[in-house]
Amino acid sequence: MGLVGLVLQFLLCAALIAGAGFVLSRSADALAEAHGWGRGWVGLALLATVTSLPELASGVSAVALVGAPNLAVGNALGACVVNLAFLVVVDLLQRHQPMYHLASETHLLSAGFGVVMLGFVAMSLVTGRAAPQFLGIGLYSPALLALYLLALRSVFAHEQSARRRVAAAAPERAAQADVRREWRRFGAAALVVLAAGSWLPQVADGLSRSLGLSRSFVGTVFMALVTTLPEMAVTVAALRLGALDMAIGNLLGSNLFNLTILAIDDLAYLPGPLLADVSTAHAGTAATALVMTGLVIVGLVMRPQGRVLRVASWVSVGLVAAYGINAALIYLAGA
Numbered sequence: 001m002g003l004v005g006l007v008l009q010f011l012l013c014a015a016l017i018a019g020a021g022f023v024l025s026r027s028a029d030a031l032a033e034a035h036g037w038g039r040g041w042v043g044l045a046l047l048a049t050v051t052s053l054p055e056l057a058s059g060v061s062a063v064a065l066v067g068a069p070n071l072a073v074g075n076a077l078g079a080c081v082v083n084l085a086f087l088v089v090v091d092l093l094q095r096h097q098p099m100y101h102l103a104s105e106t107h108l109l110s111a112g113f114g115v116v117m118l119g120f121v122a123m124s125l126v127t128g129r130a131a132p133q134f135l136g137i138g139l140y141s142p143a144l145l146a147l148y149l150l151a152l153r154s155v156f157a158h159e160q161s162a163r164r165r166v167a168a169a170a171p172e173r174a175a176q177a178d179v180r181r182e183w184r185r186f187g188a189a190a191l192v193v194l195a196a197g198s199w200l201p202q203v204a205d206g207l208s209r210s211l212g213l214s215r216s217f218v219g220t221v222f223m224a225l226v227t228t229l230p231e232m233a234v235t236v237a238a239l240r241l242g243a244l245d246m247a248i249g250n251l252l253g254s255n256l257f258n259l260t261i262l263a264i265d266d267l268a269y270l271p272g273p274l275l276a277d278v279s280t281a282h283a284g285t286a287a288t289a290l291v292m293t294g295l296v297i298v299g300l301v302m303r304p305q306g307r308v309l310r311v312a313s314w315v316s317v318g319l320v321a322a323y324g325i326n327a328a329l330i331y332l333a334g335a
Contacts, residue, residue: 006206028046043238048257075227076258089232092316
């Protein structure tokens with residue numbers, strides 16, 4: 001297929017994922033009100049998982065169907081970097097005060113677990129085939145799965161008291177018919193996201209060959225940008241609702257799930273441990289995500305109130321710089 005056809009397919013995938021992501025955000029908010037759930041927990045657990053379906057579908061499809069492990073790893077780690085970079089947009093949309101001055105301290109827990117999980121991935125990428133493995137699966141995979149479950153449990157426990165207050169003050173619940181209708185919409189949008197995400201790796205692989213770009217670069221930049229469109233749509237919708245913590249929780253929670261996807265991809269990759277068969281350039285992306293997550297943690301602790309050129313906080317400036325440097329290094333590596 002020609003370049004124009006591939007580009008059109010790529011744009012169609014983007015449109016489907018963006019549209020479905022918007023429906024997910026509206027339905028999730030309606031379900032949160034109907035069931036008395038807190039928006040922060042919905043952003044971290046429910047929305048973060050569902051909006052990461054493109055990364056899951058793309059990763060499994062890339063390793064099982066396309067045979068392109070670099071696309072899968074680049075997509076998962078690149079999505080983490082894109083999510084962190086999109087926090088800059090969240091900061092820009094907070095016109096009165098920087099985002100970090102208003103955000104809940106609970107996000108420190110999510111970001112902290114993200115640092116630990118990224119550290120495991122970075123070490124496995126650097127050590128390559130020397131990393132411990134069992135039955136063709138890297139030992140980092142069960143570690144990532146365990147850390148993800150521990151993160152969900154820890155954040156849930158931390159938010160319990162707040163969720164009880166929200167439930168106690170909740171308005172009259174919606175009718176059961178309305179709730180079922182919202183669940184159907186939510187499920188239909190999730191299926192659209194999953195289908196488009198499964199289609200994306202084949203299109204991206206064709207683009208990488210047509211444009212002469214490495215699979216690592218296409219996965220880290222192009223695929224990661226498109227598969228994070230649901231997170232972007234959900235985040236913007238949450239900000240319109242005035243739910244800042246739901247927006248931030250969705251982005252940081254998606255990063256935790258994206259790293260867990262690497263463990264699922266490892267199970268689907270039959271030749272051996274996934275991270276042992278990919279370019280070491282991905283270690284740079286993991287390091288970039290570590291730096292960016294560290295900047296977010298610093299921002300949540302210091303809570304800066306000033307803005308650089310009256311536009312965004314200095315933390316956002318650092319996030320943009322880190323994202324640009326990572327994209328340039330992946331392109332120059334050509335792996």
